[in-house]
Amino acid sequence: FHDRAGPKMAKSKFEYVRQFEADDPCLPNCWLVVRIDGKAFHKFTDTHHYMKPNDERGLSLMTRAAQTVMSEFNEIVLSYGQSDEYSFVFHKNCKLYNRRASKIMTNVVSLFASSFTLYWPRFFNSQDLQYPPSFDGRVVLYPSDENLRDYLSWRQADCHINNLYNTCFWKLVQDKGLTPNRAADRLKGTLSSDKNELLFSEFNINYNNLPELFRKGSVLIRPKTTDGESLSSERSINNHSKGHEGKTSKKPGSIVLHTDIIGKQFWEDNPHILNSKI
Amino acid sequence: FHDRAGPKMAKSKFEYVRQFEADDPCLPNCWLVVRIDGKAFHKFTDTHHYMKPNDERGLSLMTRAAQTVMSEFNEIVLSYGQSDEYSFVFHKNCKLYNRRASKIMTNVVSLFASSFTLYWPRFFNSQDLQYPPSFDGRVVLYPSDENLRDYLSWRQADCHINNLYNTCFWKLVQDKGLTPNRAADRLKGTLSSDKNELLFSEFNINYNNLPELFRKGSVLIRPKTTDGESLSSERSINNHSKGHEGKTSKKPGSIVLHTDIIGKQFWEDNPHILNSKI
Amino acid sequence: FHDRAGPKMAKSKFEYVRQFEADDPCLPNCWLVVRIDGKAFHKFTDTHHYMKPNDERGLSLMTRAAQTVMSEFNEIVLSYGQSDEYSFVFHKNCKLYNRRASKIMTNVVSLFASSFTLYWPRFFNSQDLQYPPSFDGRVVLYPSDENLRDYLSWRQADCHINNLYNTCFWKLVQDKGLTPNRAADRLKGTLSSDKNELLFSEFNINYNNLPELFRKGSVLIRPKTTDGESLSSERSINNHSKGHEGKTSKKPGSIVLHTDIIGKQFWEDNPHILNSKI
C-alpha cells in the first residue's frame, strides 16, 4: 500500500496500454440506478439456514448494508430493497466520478458486499458466515421521473407477487407437509385472489395482515429537515477521495420505511426525493 | 430471499422499464482484465496501523481474497497483485456471463471485497476491521498477447518504482527522523540508481535483497498438471449459477509466486498460461 | 445485387465472425438527434465559388437534402440547419431500427449526401460538382424537452454569432478592400453591439433587416392538419425496408421556416412538435 507520490520512470515503455482503458460516462440528466443482486442466494440461504419464506435477520442485514452505502454516497436519494436485491437511486444531476458507470457500480457493490460480511455477526450472532457472498450489479438510466417511478413500482410489484406465492408455497410445505413439487403443482395457474383465498380458508391467514417488511420491502430515504429539504442535498457532495472516516458527524442518515411506493401518496408526501436540487 | 418460481401478474404494466437495461458484451477474442483498486486505502491503512512501507499481513490478505476469486472463476488464467490493487486475467475466449462487462466486474469486485472482510481476522488477529472497505473495478480488453504482457509489465514496473521510492522514503522518516515533507524533498528528482545508492550508503541496505513479495508483487497461476496443462483448462467452465459450495473438490487451486513477469523467462516456463485452449 | 433468398452452406465455418458485431441501441424515451456536418466545407465552398458570407443556392441545396431525409423518416419531428450542418430530431419514442445508433446515423447521412449530390444541378445549374462531398454525423440523446430546446437554441445562437461576424468580415474584405488578416484584426474582441454598430455606421446596414434565412437558419417542421396533429404522427412508421418508391402519395411534406426557435413563442404556436404521440 504505497504512497503513490513516487516518480515515474521505466514504466513509459509499457504505458501505452493505458490507451486500452475506456471511460463509460452515463448520459446526463437521467436518474441513475444501481441494482445489485445476490449471486446464487438460493444456495446461500439454504447453507445459512434462512427461515422461509422470509428471514428477518437476512432482510435486516441487507438493509444495514444498504444504509452503509447510502451514508457513503450522498447523491443517493432513495434505495429500495426486497429479497436478495437492492436498488440505489442516484440523483439525476449527480456528478459522482463524472458519472462513470463502472466506477459507480463497482464502488457500490463492493461496499455493499463488505458491509454485508462485516455486519453479518450482528444479525446472525453465533452462526458463522460459511463463505464470502458475492453480488452482481448493473447501472440503468431512466430519463424521466415517470420512468423512475415505474421502475420502482416494478420492483415492489415483484416483491408482492413473489411474497404472496412464497407465503402460500411454504405454508403448504411446512404446515401441510406437501413436497415442494406438490406445493408448486397446487399453486400452478392460480391468481392472486386464489392465493389470498387459500391462505385465509386453509391457514386462517389474512395476507394483508402480514408484516409490511415482507409485503412491501424496504424503502430508504433521507430524513427531511425542518424546511423540507432532504439532508443530503444541503451538503457538498464533491469529495469522494477522503475515505470513510472523519466525516461521520456530517453523514446524513437514512430512514427505513416499509410502505407502498407504487401509488402517488408516498411521492406527494415526499416531494423532496425527486425535486431536490444539486 | 424468495423462490422466483412464482407467476407473473400485475407487474406487466411496469415491465416496459426492462427496455432501459442494456447489455455490455466485450469484444470476443481479447484478453479480458478486471483490475480492482482499494478505495481511499491511504486512509484505510493509517486507520488500521499498517506497517510502512509494506505490511505483509495486508498484502497476504489481498492475495487470500484474490485466491478466492480465482477459485470461483476458472476462466482466470493469471492474477497479479501489488499494493492495494489486483488484476485478474480472464482467458481471451472465455464466455463467462456472455462476456458482459458489468456482470463480470461486479461479481469479481464484490467477491473480493467480501473475502477481504471475511478473512481479515485471519491476518490481523485481534485488531478489528474498523469499517467496511470498498474497491473500484474496471474491465479492460487487450487484443494481443503482447498487449497483455505489456499491461502486466506496466503493473509490475509500477510496483518496483513505488516500492523503491517508498522504501527510501520510510527509511528517511523512520530511521533518520525526517518529516514526510523533508523526506519527499530529499527524493525529488532522484533516479533509480540514486535511490539504490542512498539505501546502500546510508542504511546499508541492498535493495535487491529485500523480499521479492515487496519488489515484484504477487503472481497467481494455476498449478500445472503432469501433462503440462493447467488444471482449470481441463474442466468445464460453463456453470456459474450453482453457488460456491458443493464443488470444492473440483476447484482448481492457485500457486502464489513473487517473480519477474516482465522478462520472457516466466512466459517460456509457463506457456500454458497464454496458450491453453477453452 | 443478388436475391438473398439462396440457401446457406459452407459459410458456416466463417460465420462465427458475426459475434464481433455489436448492437448499439439508444436509451429509450430520449430525444434522438442526428447532427451532420460538411467535411472540409471551407475548401468545398471555395472550390465551388460559393458567395460569401452566405450562398443562397448552397443553403437551399442543404435544405432540399434535409427535406429528402425528412420525407424518408417520418419519426423526424423537426430539423434545423445552418451553414454546413443539419440536425434531425427524432421523436423520443421512435423505434426506428430498434433505435440502433449506427444504423440510424448512417442511413441519414448517406441519404443526405446522395441527395445533396443528386440535386446539386437544380441549384447550381451549369456549374458542375467537382468532387463528391462527405459529411460526418453523430447521434446525441437529450432526456428532457428542456435539454432538446437548449440544444436547438445552442445551434441557432451559433448561427447568429457566426453570421454577424461573417457579415462584418466580408463587408470589410469585399467593400473596404481589407485583407482577411486585417479584417480579422479589426473584429478581434468586438462585442455583438460593436459589430451591429460597425455595419450600420460604415455600411449603412441594419443587421436585423438582413434575410432571416441568414440570421436564423432553417427550421423544417411537419404541416399541421386541421385538427392540430402533425401529419407524420398520423401514419404508421414501422416499415423501413420497402425502399423509397411507391409511397410518394403518403409521404408527409415539411414546411421550411426561418424563424426564432430560442424563445417560447415558436413552441407555444407548435405544441404538436414535442407533444405528438407515437
Add this chain to the structure above:
Amino acid sequence: FHDRAGPKMAKSKFEYVRQFEADDPCLPNCWLVVRIDGKAFHKFTDTHHYMKPNDERGLSLMTRAAQTVMSEFNEIVLSYGQSDEYSFVFHKNCKLYNRRASKIMTNVVSLFASSFTLYWPRFFNSQDLQYPPSFDGRVVLYPSDENLRDYLSWRQADCHINNLYNTCFWKLVQDKGLTPNRAADRLKGTLSSDKNELLFSEFNINYNNLPELFRKGSVLIRPKTTDGESLSSERSINNHSKGHEGKTSKKPGSIVLHTDIIGKQFWEDNPHILNSKI
C-alpha cells in the same frame, strides 16, 4: 458556410448541452472494418432496370465509389465488395479521428453515397438516377489477423453462394420461363453440386467459367512499390482536415482484383496488406 473564427458569446447559456455528446473510440490494435450495405436495393435495382443476376454497370459503379473512399482514407489497406455491399479494412493501428466509430463510419458511408450518385451517369449513361440511394454502415473490430481473414472469407463465401443460386434462379426464369415462385421451388434444398449440375446439364454452362467479377466479387488493394511496401504506408496519414483537393498527386491508387481471398495464396502473395506498419 461560415468562417468559424467568430467569437463566442451568448451561446454559453446553452452550451452545457455539449455534455450530452459522447465519444465512441474503438479499441486499439484491432482491425477496424466499415461495412456498408445498400438500403432496399432490391427495389432500387428493379427501378433502375439492373440486369439479373448481375449488372456489370452496377458492380463497377460500386467499385468506383469504393475507390474514391480508398483514395480519401489512406489507412484503408483493403476493400472487398460484392452485390450491394462493400467492406473497408482500416489498418489495426490507424489513428483516424482518434478511432471514433461514429466519425469514421459516417464519413465513409456519406462519401460512398455521394460518389455513387456523382458517378452514376458514367456507368448508366442516359438512364437517370430516379432517387437518391442510401446505405447503412457499421464498424466492426477484429482483434487478430485470423479473425479478419475469416471475416473476409465469410463475405466472399456469401458472394459465391448467392451468385450460384441467383445464376440458376434467373436462368430458370429467363430461359425456361419459370415463374419466380416455381424457380425457387425447383432450387429448394439443392446443394452446390446440384446447382453446378443443373447449370451444366440444362444450360450447358460451366459455372467456373463465369466471370470472376460475379463469382469472387471485387478486391481493392494498394499497388505495391518496387520495394514491396504498399504505397499508402509510405505516406503521412495524419491530416484529414484539408479536404479532397490539392493532394491529388499524392493520392495512392488502388488495384481492382477479382480473385480468391479465402485461400492462403492471396495473402502469401501480398504480405504487405496485413504486415505494413503505420
